[in-house]
Amino acid sequence: MTDIETNLENRPPSVAHLLLDRVAATPDAVAYRYPVPPASGEGPDEWRPLTWSQAADRVFNIAAGLIELGLLPEQRVALAAETSADWILSDLGIMCAGGANTTVYPSTNAGETQFILADSGSRVLIAEDGVQLAKVVEKQTELPELTHVIVLKESEAVLPAGEIAPFEVLSLAELERRGAAYLEKNPDVVKERIAGLQPEQLATLIYTSGTTGRPKGVRLSHDTWSYMAFGIEATRLVEPHDDQFLWLPLAHVFGKVLTAGHVKVGHVMSVDGRVDKIIENLPVVKPTKMCAVPRIFEKVYNGVAAKAKAGGDTKYKIFQWAAGVARDYAKITQANYVKTGKRSAPMGLSMKHAVADKLVYSKLRDAFGGRIVGTVSGSAALAPEIGFFFAGAGIPILEGYGLTESAAASFVNRDESYRTGWVGKPLPGCEVRIAEDGEILLRGPGIMQGYHGLPEQTAEVLEADGWFHTGDIGELSEDGFLKITDRKKDLIKTSGGKYIAPTEVEGQFKAVCPYVGSVLVIGANRNYCTALVSLDEPALLGWAKEAGLEGKSYAELVQSEEARQLIDGYVKELNQGLQRWQTIKQFRILPRDLDVEHGELTPSLKLKRPVVEKRFGDLIEDMYAGAREA
Incomplete structure (x- = not known):
């Protein structure tokens, strides 16, 4: 048995256990960086650090606050907020209290928000602001189990004028204060909750945004996230010295799995979910790693191409030439790596690539902050020609594959062995086989327990022996790389x-x-x-x-x-x-x-x-x- 297999076999029951280990190992290392807008409202944000020890203090206060509110193990706490350090700390607090997080996109309308909260049986809602609070005030008669709403923005933790509601409203700051006071009287209460966590205990309900019909609640256990944390570490997608920029929506499984890996690996995570700030943030954050969905890479490529075209015929011709060189270089070096284990290209192409790097690629890397060494793309198919362009420009996009039902990270490319157009090899512990009709089937610790309250729909995709039908069509190479060719139903x-x-x-x-x-x-x-x-x-x-x-x-x-x-x-x-x-x-x-x-x-x-x-x-x-x- 390899060291990786041994570690996976002996993994702790939950990410909450991993958090205790992380804080003990690197209490003073920076865990998160987050932006604080200037008081005047003008000028750049100030990026502040939060160490693992400081983060754990807040997590424990949130957990104790939830326990003081009466939260019992596996009871659901919904989180409807933008991506931020507060989202992550709240999620960890829910986990450490023994509760189960129900994720809600803040863009979700009042009707669907009500459906998710009611279907999940959520007792508590942690909301971004007054806008999210207003959604449950509007639907309060349809949410009889909701007892508390906690608002991240302290100034908006009040009911709208003239409104009354059957639930208590308080701010996250107030919850943390109540939690700190509760911990003074019961200093071991959070550690006792963590010690009581079982691997198969429900940790998260993620409702698939779905391309048709009502969303389904995907039940993911504590063991699933612990497994994913170890799997991410084993792939070396992120390493302790990395600074990862996280802007992905944390209501989505892709963003959520990154937070589990972060606790295990212990790198710096710079967090800001404002999509309109991505371009502005990159030169400030200067990340070494970043994950995104294909549409972001497409927009960056289109933006660069449009900017070059706006600069006149000469600049646009240079860009087109450089883009072609990048693709040729990426295709040849990747093909040679498969054959020889080395990324090499003919001298003539290498010389062209060096010129193009000075003229075009280096400027593109500077726009990413100048330190980027790799990106990961998931959630949908990446156009190969876009992938080859970025790879040739020195910003390799490591494509991955997974679903909400498989906790996101089932396959991923690694380091030098990556292949554009393929989604890599399976994480350790993940089994795969291709059915006769080409459908990809998966089995392993990352697979969901089932759809919440939907046994018939669960049985349609999850076999008794654990094989999950993904609904995707694909093929496996002789050396274990997976290519997704399409959705079965599409x-x-x-x-x-x-x-x-x-x-x-x-x-x-x-x-x-x-x-x-x-x-x-x-x-x-x-x-x-x-x-x-x-x-x-x-x-x-x-x-x-x-x-x-x-x-x-x-x-x-x-x-x-x-x-x-x-x-x-x-x-x-x-x-x-x-x-x-x-x-x-x-x-x-x-x-x-x-x-x-x-x-x-x-x-x-x-x-x-x-x-x-x-x-x-x-x-x-x-x-x-x-x-x-x-």
């Missing part, structure tokens, strides 16, 4: 009997068109494929300035013949690399980019295909009106 079968993986075509289009926001390939039971295309507003406005259309609004631009011709050129370029039955015969530009607010993207930025197809059904039918055989 495969398109044309009326001519040809199967098409829409995400593959969509990914290729994102790589060739720097103006795309989202793209949806249509073709199921049709005789040819079409596409709905939304455009990225900043990139499009940059193009408009260059095209002599400056002053036109975004709405005017997307309806213009010039924009149609622009996208038509990229569609033709895409089609050149596709099989005949995959080619896009027609497309329509949408009046706006797709977003979470309109329900077309999940909070983790996955496309809700049925919603988009229904909402823009008239455009789809128009593309097939009077269709002839292709």
Whole structure:
């Protein structure tokens, strides 16, 4: 048995136990850094450190406060807040009190928030601000089990004027004060709760944002998070010397699993969930590691391309040349690594790469803070050409794979052995097999206990012997790398009997068109494929300035013949690399980019295909009106 296998076999029951070990090992090391806006409201944020010892003090106070409120083991505490150090400390406090966290996206409307809190049986809600508080005030009659609401923003921990509610409202600061007082009288109460935690005890209920229907509560145990913490350490995705920038929504399993790994590894975590601050934060935080979803990398790539194009023909040609060199360099060095174990390239290409690095790649790395050595992409498919570009530019994107039902991190690429277009090898302890129809099946400690209160739906995906049906189609290489080819339910079968993986075509289009926001390939039971295309507003406005259309609004631009011709050129370029039955015969530009607010993207930025197809059904039918055989 290897050291890794031994460690996994002997892992403690929970992340709460790991926290005690971490604090004992490195009490004075920095655990978190978090931004504090200036009192004047103007100027840059001040990034403050929090050591492991200081963090543990707050966690224990939160845990004791929850116990003082009457929280019992496995009772649910919902968390509806933006990503922040307070979110993480609250989550750890819930865990140390023996409770189970129910995560809620703060963007969730009042109706769905009520559903999640009621379905989970949440007794306590930890809310970001008055906006989140107002949601449960509105639905209070439908939340009979809710006894307390704790608000992170102290000034907003009050009921709206004239409102009464059957639950107590207090701030996180007040909860911590009450917890500290309770600890003075009962100094061992939190450690006793931690000691009583069992591996199979419920730790988290994460409700899948789902692309269809009501969200389902995924039950994840304490042992699952402990296993994930050890698995992340074993992959060396992060190491003790790293500074990881965390902005991902912690209501999503991808962000949540990173917090478990952080406790085990003990690196610095710089936390700020304000998405509009990412570009501003990177040069300040100067992270060595960062995780993101593909849409972020696509936006960065499109932004760089648009900026180069706005700089004139010469700059844009240099960028295009450098982008091509990056992709060629990445493809060749990765292929050579598979053959020889070394990343090498022909001398001529290496010389071109060195020139391109000075002209383009180094500036891109500076925009990431100058210290970035690796990023991880998950939650959805990354377009390979985007991945090859970043890899060749010295910012390798290590693709990973997992689902909420498998606690996010089932597969991941590692260090030098990474392969663009593949999601790596399984974490130690994770079993995989490919079913006869190509579906990926997983088994191991990371797999959920089941869907909360839904035994029939659980039985549909989870076999009695522990094999979980992912719903994804994939293939395994001889040396154990996994490639995801599509969602089982998303495969398109044309009326001519040809199967098409829409995400593959969509990914290729994102790589060739720097103006795309989202793209949806249509073709199921049709005789040819079409596409709905939304455009990225900043990139499009940059193009408009260059095209002599400056002053036109975004709405005017997307309806213009010039924009149609622009996208038509990229569609033709895409089609050149596709099989005949995959080619896009027609497309329509949408009046706006797709977003979470309109329900077309999940909070983790996955496309809700049925919603988009229904909402823009008239455009789809128009593309097939009077269709002839292709």
